[in-house]
Amino acid sequence: MDKNLELTNLIEDEEKARRGQEFADKLIKISQYVLLVFVIALAIFCINAYSKGYFDSIYAMREYIASFGGWGFVILTIFQTMQVIIPFLLCQPGYAVGGMLFGTVPGFLCNYIGISLGTILAYYLASKYGVAFVKRLISEEKYNKYYEWANSKPNYFLFMTLAFLLPLFPDDFLAFLSGLLKVDFKKYVIITILTKPWCIFAYCCLFEKFGEAVFTTGIF
Numbered sequence: 001m002d003k004n005l006e007l008t009n010l011i012e013d014e015e016k017a018r019r020g021q022e023f024a025d026k027l028i029k030i031s032q033y034v035l036l037v038f039v040i041a042l043a044i045f046c047i048n049a050y051s052k053g054y055f056d057s058i059y060a061m062r063e064y065i066a067s068f069g070g071w072g073f074v075i076l077t078i079f080q081t082m083q084v085i086i087p088f089l090l091c092q093p094g095y096a097v098g099g100m101l102f103g104t105v106p107g108f109l110c111n112y113i114g115i116s117l118g119t120i121l122a123y124y125l126a127s128k129y130g131v132a133f134v135k136r137l138i139s140e141e142k143y144n145k146y147y148e149w150a151n152s153k154p155n156y157f158l159f160m161t162l163a164f165l166l167p168l169f170p171d172d173f174l175a176f177l178s179g180l181l182k183v184d185f186k187k188y189v190i191i192t193i194l195t196k197p198w199c200i201f202a203y204c205c206l207f208e209k210f211g212e213a214v215f216t217t218g219i220f
Contacts, residue, residue, distance in 0.1 A: 020133030023125075028137070031086045038079075058100065058211050065101050072102070073110050080114025084122050084172050087137050091115065095200070099207025107204040112197050119164075119175045119192050126179030134176045146173045157183065164195035 049055060054064040065072045076098055083089035094114070098107025126134050135143050149170075153159040160178060163169035178188055 016130050017132035020129035020131070021136050023129050024133045024136030028086065031082065031089070034082075035089070061101055062103065073106065076102070076107075076110040077114040077117075080111050081118040081121065084115060084118030084175060085125065085137065092203075095203040096207045096211075099204035100211030104201070104205045104208045107208070108197070108201045111200045111204060115200065116192050116196050119171070119196070120189060122172065122175035123179035123183075123185070123188055126176040127182060128179075131180060134180065138173060138176070142173070146170050147177065150174065150177060156181070157187070161191050161195060164191060165198065167199045 049061065049064055052064075054060045076094060079089070080091065080094040083091050083094065091111075094111055095107075098111045101107070102110065138146075150156060150159060160171075160174050160183070163171045163174050
């Protein structure tokens with residue numbers, strides 16, 4: 001294991017813990033309100049699109065999305081940025097929306113930029129607000145589980161790199177843990193940029209094909 005990244009019990013003073021918990025609570029509360037507004041807006045969007053026949057084909061739906069200018073891309077990018085940090089948000093809906101409604105390349109760019117920014121932001125927030133902040137976002141049981149899992153690896157930096165590169169790894173948690181461990185920031189950013197695109201591109205490509213198949217069958 002790298003000497004400068006040796007996993008030890010991460011202890012912080014009460015004041016930092018208090019600030020971390022308070023900020024996490026505010027972040028979760030704001031996210032819940034934003035998510036509620038997003039769900040309502042999405043419902044209105046879908047009803048309007050269906051009533052005007054945009055669900056007749058995936059190409060009509062993409063044309064409808066394009067009529068909003070760059071707002072669709074901005075919203076998806078922001079969503080994917082926040083889902084890295086907020087535990088009740090998932091990345092898969094972003095992959096699906098990006099691939100199906102924007103197409104592989106535009107969807108990939110939104111997802112890649114958003115997830116990369118979120119991964120870097122998670123590192124920053126964890127390094128600033130500490131363990132208490134992370135445990136507020138991730139259950140203590142899950143925190144201890146992944147902490148011990150990462151601790152069992154002989155080289156944390158290599159393990160983090162592989163986790164970012166491959167699907168189905170808890171890379172969101174490792175983004176927080178890397179911030180707690182003060183992993184070299186420049187190396188962290190480089191690894192994030194180099195490892196994130198491959199799985200994201202594959203998912204967007206898969207969902208584009210899936211979307212075309214779903215609309216072609218006339219389900220909508």
